[in-house]
Amino acid sequence: MSGTLGIDFGTSNSAAGICVDGKPQLVTLEGDEPTMPTAVFFDFESKKMLVGAAASDALLAGEEGRYMRGLKSLLGTRLIRESRLLLGERLDFMDIVARFLREVKTRAEMATGQSFTRAVSGRPVRFHSDDEPRNAQALEDLKECYARAGFDEVRFLNEPEAAARASREVLNPGDLGLVVDIGGGTSDFTLFRQSGQQDIDILSSYGVRVGGTDFDRQLSITRVMPQLGMGSPIRHAFGSETHIAPNAIFNDLATWAKIPFLYGPDTIRDAKDLHKYAVHETRLARLVKVLEEELGHDLAFAVEAGKIMANTPEVENPVIRVGMLKRNAVLPLPAEMMNRKLKVLANKVGEAAEAALAQAGIAPDAVNKLIFVGGSSLMQVVEDALVDRLPCAEVHRGAALTGIVDGLALASGDGWQ
Ligand SMILES: Nc1ncnc2c1ncn2[C@@H]1O[C@H](COP(=O)(O)OP(=O)(O)OP(=O)(O)O)[C@@H](O)[C@H]1O
Numbered sequence: 001m002s003g004t005l006g007i008d009f010g011t012s013n014s015a016a017g018i019c020v021d022g023k024p025q026l027v028t029l030e031g032d033e034p035t036m037p038t039a040v041f042f043d044f045e046s047k048k049m050l051v052g053a054a055a056s057d058a059l060l061a062g063e064e065g066r067y068m069r070g071l072k073s074l075l076g077t078r079l080i081r082e083s084r085l086l087l088g089e090r091l092d093f094m095d096i097v098a099r100f101l102r103e104v105k106t107r108a109e110m111a112t113g114q115s116f117t118r119a120v121s122g123r124p125v126r127f128h129s130d131d132e133p134r135n136a137q138a139l140e141d142l143k144e145c146y147a148r149a150g151f152d153e154v155r156f157l158n159e160p161e162a163a164a165r166a167s168r169e170v171l172n173p174g175d176l177g178l179v180v181d182i183g184g185g186t187s188d189f190t191l192f193r194q195s196g197q198q199d200i201d202i203l204s205s206y207g208v209r210v211g212g213t214d215f216d217r218q219l220s221i222t223r224v225m226p227q228l229g230m231g232s233p234i235r236h237a238f239g240s241e242t243h244i245a246p247n248a249i250f251n252d253l254a255t256w257a258k259i260p261f262l263y264g265p266d267t268i269r270d271a272k273d274l275h276k277y278a279v280h281e282t283r284l285a286r287l288v289k290v291l292e293e294e295l296g297h298d299l300a301f302a303v304e305a306g307k308i309m310a311n312t313p314e315v316e317n318p319v320i321r322v323g324m325l326k327r328n329a330v331l332p333l334p335a336e337m338m339n340r341k342l343k344v345l346a347n348k349v350g351e352a353a354e355a356a357l358a359q360a361g362i363a364p365d366a367v368n369k370l371i372f373v374g375g376s377s378l379m380q381v382v383e384d385a386l387v388d389r390l391p392c393a394e395v396h397r398g399a400a401l402t403g404i405v406d407g408l409a410l411a412s413g414d415g416w417q
């Protein structure tokens, strides 16, 4: 018998679940982990596309190949339909997302012994903030990816609404709750009232394209990229004048989804030109090294690890480990420095929460439960931005990484019409 699979296809991590006797049951896709990295690696040696942890492991082991993460953020952009030659096949990024989803389907089928022809998938409330045509296109793209992955039908549920469904136990009838789901790519909100022990009324859902990968990007641009020459002077070929190195390469190098496109001959030539005329020669030499040796993702992982370290109170001296630039080198990242750098983004998340309330005509002090899910909800700077705005709400921490898939698993048990 074919069944319905709940799938949380995340920017950074994905998970799957089914509904058993009215309860959500997580399907383990990888070892004992509840989630798997949304990552792929085209391995040039074995000529295979690796998925999940195997993809990240291959990258970190320095295998020859092409690594990709953050593919979800390409939905709705022109780039997603651009094709390239990978392992002898011409593929666009839709195909790559589809193959990732097909792998989720296959693994779930292996784990459960069922076959899945239908999916209930999460979706961000707004993939691209205010850009409505792009939001609509992103949903169309995702639908098509599910079809290419071999699902006959797919239904979508706003990610925070799924988390709201899975949060019923922590609320009492009459409670007004706000789910705050801060993931890798977007921040999403659902305001709901618990109307009975098992029922919720959704009052509003809202979202903004700010997530953990934007925090990584901001930290990379302000803390790491200057060490590679961002913002530094470049001499003119003739005369004594200088100009500032253009930002484009650095911005892309700090953006997870853009890194794989930087290793072509044109970008390396541009970087070498900058290096030739650089006032800070050693910095631009690092840029050339990162591009030539394809170290962009290693750098991005180092920034992400530094962010998590700086957000962990027990760590005394948080740092970004940049040994790939210079042996054993570290860049200190004290918590207060990080929080200062991320304040503007955290406030954008806070403002989006206010907009979710305004949409439903609810005053901030009427909300009495705040339910945090998503990996980036663990960021102190984000929690502060929300708690300041919702002074009467009691904070609940749902399962940070599985709150959404639990709700999707529950929804997969609903009738299909
Ligand atoms: N302990 C932590 N402290 C701070 N950030 C963390 C921590 N653990 C994970 N993160 C961040 O959480 C993000 C991933 O969260 P999550 O898995 O919820 O995202 P996602 O569901 O893949 O993305 P989205 O829902 O936006 O598509 C990453 O940016 C990661 O760096």
Ligand SMILES: [Mg+2]
Pocket (backbone or CB within 6 Å): 008, 010, 011, 159, 183, 184, 374, 404
């Ligand atoms: Mg998510």
